[in-house]
Amino acid sequence: MIHTHTYDALVVGGGGAGLMSAIYLSREPGLRTAVISKLYPTRSHTGAAQGGVCAALGNLEEDHPEWHMFDTVKGSDYLGDQDSIEVMCNEAVDVIIELEHMGLPFSRTEDGKIAQRPFGGHTHHFGQGPVRRSCYAADRTGHMILQTLYQNCIKNGVDFYDEFQVVDLLLSPDGRCCGVVAWHIDTGDLHVFHAKAVNFTTGGFGRIWSITSNAHANTGDGVAIALRRGIPLEDMEFYQFHPTGIYKLGILITEGVRGEGGVLRNDHGERFMERYAPTMKDLASRDVVARAISREIREGRGINGKKYVYLDATHLGADVIENKLPDIADFCRTYLGVDPVREPMPIQPTAHYAMGGIPTDIDCRVVTGPDNTVIPGFYAAGEVACVSVHGANRLGTNSLLDLVVFGRRSGLDMARFCKTADLPPLPENPTERIEATFARLLATEKGEPAAKLREEMQDVMQDHVGIFREGPGMEIALAKVRELQERYRSVLVLDKGKRFNTDLLEAWELGNLLDLAEVTTVSAINRTESRGAHMREDYETRDDVNWLKHTLVTRSDEGALDITYKPVTITRFQPKERVY
Amino acid sequence: MKTVTLTILRFNPETDREAAYREYRVDVEPTDRVLDALSKVKWYQDGTLTFRRSCAHGVCGSDAMRINGVNRLACKVLMRDVGDRVTIEPLMGFRVIKDMVVDMEPFFAQYRSVLPFMINDSRPPQRERLQSIADRERFDDTTKCILCAACTTSCPSFWANEEFVGPAAIVNAHRFIFDSRDEAAGARLDILNDREGVWRCRTIFNCTEACPREIRITKAIGEVKKAILYGSTAP
Ligand SMILES: Cc1cc2nc3c(=O)[nH]c(=O)nc-3n(C[C@H](O)[C@H](O)[C@H](O)COP(=O)(O)OP(=O)(O)OC[C@H]3O[C@@H](n4cnc5c(N)ncnc54)[C@H](O)[C@@H]3O)c2cc1C
Numbered sequence: 001m002i003h004t005h006t007y008d009a010l011v012v013g014g015g016g017a018g019l020m021s022a023i024y025l026s027r028e029p030g031l032r033t034a035v036i037s038k039l040y041p042t043r044s045h046t047g048a049a050q051g052g053v054c055a056a057l058g059n060l061e062e063d064h065p066e067w068h069m070f071d072t073v074k075g076s077d078y079l080g081d082q083d084s085i086e087v088m089c090n091e092a093v094d095v096i097i098e099l100e101h102m103g104l105p106f107s108r109t110e111d112g113k114i115a116q117r118p119f120g121g122h123t124h125h126f127g128q129g130p131v132r133r134s135c136y137a138a139d140r141t142g143h144m145i146l147q148t149l150y151q152n153c154i155k156n157g158v159d160f161y162d163e164f165q166v167v168d169l170l171l172s173p174d175g176r177c178c179g180v181v182a183w184h185i186d187t188g189d190l191h192v193f194h195a196k197a198v199n200f201t202t203g204g205f206g207r208i209w210s211i212t213s214n215a216h217a218n219t220g221d222g223v224a225i226a227l228r229r230g231i232p233l234e235d236m237e238f239y240q241f242h243p244t245g246i247y248k249l250g251i252l253i254t255e256g257v258r259g260e261g262g263v264l265r266n267d268h269g270e271r272f273m274e275r276y277a278p279t280m281k282d283l284a285s286r287d288v289v290a291r292a293i294s295r296e297i298r299e300g301r302g303i304n305g306k307k308y309v310y311l312d313a314t315h316l317g318a319d320v321i322e323n324k325l326p327d328i329a330d331f332c333r334t335y336l337g338v339d340p341v342r343e344p345m346p347i348q349p350t351a352h353y354a355m356g357g358i359p360t361d362i363d364c365r366v367v368t369g370p371d372n373t374v375i376p377g378f379y380a381a382g383e384v385a386c387v388s389v390h391g392a393n394r395l396g397t398n399s400l401l402d403l404v405v406f407g408r409r410s411g412l413d414m415a416r417f418c419k420t421a422d423l424p425p426l427p428e429n430p431t432e433r434i435e436a437t438f439a440r441l442l443a444t445e446k447g448e449p450a451a452k453l454r455e456e457m458q459d460v461m462q463d464h465v466g467i468f469r470e471g472p473g474m475e476i477a478l479a480k481v482r483e484l485q486e487r488y489r490s491v492l493v494l495d496k497g498k499r500f501n502t503d504l505l506e507a508w509e510l511g512n513l514l515d516l517a518e519v520t521t522v523s524a525i526n527r528t529e530s531r532g533a534h535m536r537e538d539y540e541t542r543d544d545v546n547w548l549k550h551t552l553v554t555r556s557d558e559g560a561l562d563i564t565y566k567p568v569t570i571t572r573f574q575p576k577e578r579v580y
Numbered sequence: 581m582k583t584v585t586l587t588i589l590r591f592n593p594e595t596d597r598e599a600a601y602r603e604y605r606v607d608v609e610p611t612d613r614v615l616d617a618l619s620k621v622k623w624y625q626d627g628t629l630t631f632r633r634s635c636a637h638g639v640c641g642s643d644a645m646r647i648n649g650v651n652r653l654a655c656k657v658l659m660r661d662v663g664d665r666v667t668i669e670p671l672m673g674f675r676v677i678k679d680m681v682v683d684m685e686p687f688f689a690q691y692r693s694v695l696p697f698m699i700n701d702s703r704p705p706q707r708e709r710l711q712s713i714a715d716r717e718r719f720d721d722t723t724k725c726i727l728c729a730a731c732t733t734s735c736p737s738f739w740a741n742e743e744f745v746g747p748a749a750i751v752n753a754h755r756f757i758f759d760s761r762d763e764a765a766g767a768r769l770d771i772l773n774d775r776e777g778v779w780r781c782r783t784i785f786n787c788t789e790a791c792p793r794e795i796r797i798t799k800a801i802g803e804v805k806k807a808i809l810y811g812s813t814a815p
């Protein structure tokens with residue numbers, strides 16, 4: 001059975017970006033808005049964010065949006081678009097104050113202001129030393145942002161479609177966006193949502209790798225749907241590995257631990273970051289620290305020769321750990337049996353954050369091609385998008401900021417757009433494509449389980465498209481991913497029912513992950529330089545002459561991936577060598 | 581690796597008239613989470629086994645269920661702590677949709693009924709509203725709630741009467757009642773002073789034991805009761 005709904009604006013995703021967008025849309029009288037989310041909004045992975053959200057409030061020491069902008073540009077290895085970065089850093093102060101007014105319970109300073117702490121890559125006076133810029137609520141900042149935004153959506157009476165999984169994007173014959181198709185998980189019915197504007201805020205896809213800080217739900221649905229609908233994906237070779245994940249599990253240990261004074265040590269007990277980043281040390285930018293850890297491990301200085309090093313917080317004292325990092329302490333005790341007050345934590349880098357995604361302009365309108373042609377009515381914000389504030393490497397705390405700044409901007413621009421736009425016609429048979437996909441998945445009687453294919457993909461991506469990359473290894477990964485895509489055609493779904501069929505949805509999600517693994521690898525093979533998180537051992541240096549440009553990958557009708565480029569926007573800061 | 585037996589209460593609305601137990605044998609590491617064991621069954625033995633999950637480390641609140649008779653998050657319990665025979669059942673008190681998946685709508689309706697959002701109609705200052713460290717500390721514990729429903733569905737008063745607003749909703753009301761920046765404590769206290777409000781709590785402490793975030797729920801409920809009795813939120 002197919003149901004149809006009509007709205008002005010749809011927000012797909014109930015994480016930080018989606019809810020902020022919905023709050024702004026809900027303030028617009030007469031505008032009909034719905035949020036569609038495959039998880040209950042409060043289950044979104046924004047809730048897992050720990051360390052903080054940055055803004056140059058200057059509550060504890062001098063700070064300025066220009067310094068923040070410089071740090072972000074430098075952190076991006078000069079690939080970030082400086083117009084977007086400027087907008088983000090300038091609006092940061094205002095949006096954090098707005099969150100506080102909405103009720104967000106930030107930790108406080110002695111004089112009652114929002115508390116701030118240092119974070120990797122954030123500096124004063126253009127790189128002179130660490131600055132306290134990260135606003136936090138203990139080590140559950142993301143949880144508090146998600147809760148506060150959800151609470152305000154309830155206050156404003158936002159319409160929610162919870163546990164509805166969006167499975168297709170609808171474009172009208174004249175190329176405008178006109179809605180989505182969603183699968184109601186409880187009943188297994190398809191719903192067509194017809195609207196003037198759609199905002200994709202579906203988050204990241206860290207489940208491509210085996211060691212990851214990302215939730216099971218982070219399967220890149222929005223990114224993969226866009227690719228399938230002919231929309232290019234930008235800078236997909238840039239994927240961030242966070243330096244400190246719990247050994248083997250990948251669960252994140254926030255950079256806030258190092259912000260509070262924690263240090264990394266190798267098997268000799270050496271504080272090795274002093275060698276790699278003399279000024280910023282353990283608080284250098286993430287790509288730098290993750291590579292340093294991997295190098296220590298590769299050169300045999302992992303603890304007992306194993307694939308981990310120690311994050312040592314034992315000198316911080318029980319007070320700091322219990323009050324400022326209580327969740328971290330709980331994770332270590334629960335999953336490792338390690339008490340960080342008395343013992344160092346075993347950590348290894350973990351797949352964490354997609355810098356690339358669906359290309360947008362500073363108002364979150366999705367754009368295609370080298371000259372940024374707008375697809376009317378289609379928006380994207382948050383980790384799913386590439387407005388390119390993070391470039392080749394994201395600074396810690398800049399993602400939560402990205403969510404709220406661009407969540408807000410997307411809501412404002414959609415409201416403006418919906419006032420004048422009319423409702424584009426739906427395409428004929430809007431559900432045809434997805435019905436065919438699901439029918440095929442359900443019809444298979446003999447084949448391999450999705451989990452097996454997923455594990456093989458995660459292992460090969462971890463081995464060859466991780467922190468250190470080189471051409472031949474990535475070719476192996478690409479061949480493997482393509483073999484898996486072939487085997488995926490006969491993936492076996494055992495649950496043939498309609499109600500709450502998560503077996504079917506997991507298989508569909510695997511299709512998304514495989515497509516994104518393919519695009520990531522193709523983009524990474526193509527970029528023959530090292531920049532930010534993309535480190536090639538066969539091309540070790542940054543090459544601004546040939547590669548100071550964004551990658552765009554499009555799926556052609558025949559299924560091939562085509563690569564084109566667009567220029568980086570450079571305004572205030574010319575590219576320089578990057579040292580910390 | 582060792583082999584353990586999971587006894588799971590299964591219900592498929594499309595084929596079953598009532599729920600029934602089924603046994604699965606699965607190889608696990610002692611450090612695997614119960615969620616990992618369930619996933620192994622789903623991925624490699626029986627794709628119809630259905631449960632919610634997302635973060636896998638106890639912060640999203642998706643996978644509360646009864647594990648050996650007590651409410652736990654499946655991702656926060658390790659196999660070494662539950663023995664070789666583990667019984668897994670859905671939360672009690674909500675309609676079962678399929679296997680471990682229960683209907684959460686009544687739970688969220690109770691949550692929404694206590695005005696779970698900041699109310700302060702005075703004009704905000706240019707910068708942040710100030711709050712002392714002590715005032716912030718006053719409601720810190722109840723900000724940790726992840727709405728997993730482990731507390732509410734462990735409460736005998738809730739089992740006896742599903743109209744009872746339940747511990748989770750009271751926790752979320754507490755989070756605002758004791759926030760120095762909020763102005764609507766009175767309205768929330770009126771709601772909780774209702775027939776189905778805090779007075780249904782018999783101080784049994786099941787909720788506090790069930791909470792995976794270690795929120796001192798019974799204490800919070802006590803503070804709300806006191807505030808109603810004395811008409812004041814002062815400590
Ligand atoms: C462990 C961890 C800690 C972090 N800590 C920090 C930090 O301290 N500071 C910082 O700045 N950043 C941090 N980050 C990064 C940041 O938290 C994320 O990038 C950000 O939260 C992503 O938010 P989002 O709104 O884009 O997506 P999410 O919060 O992931 O939300 C995605 C939403 O989309 C919905 N959805 C997905 N697919 C579909 C579909 N097909 N149909 C319908 N709905 C769908 C989901 O239900 C969900 O509601 C951290 C990340 C992790 C993993």
Ligand code: FES
Pocket residue numbers: 632633634635636637638639640641642643644653654655656
């Ligand atoms: S899966 Fe998120 S709490 Fe268990």
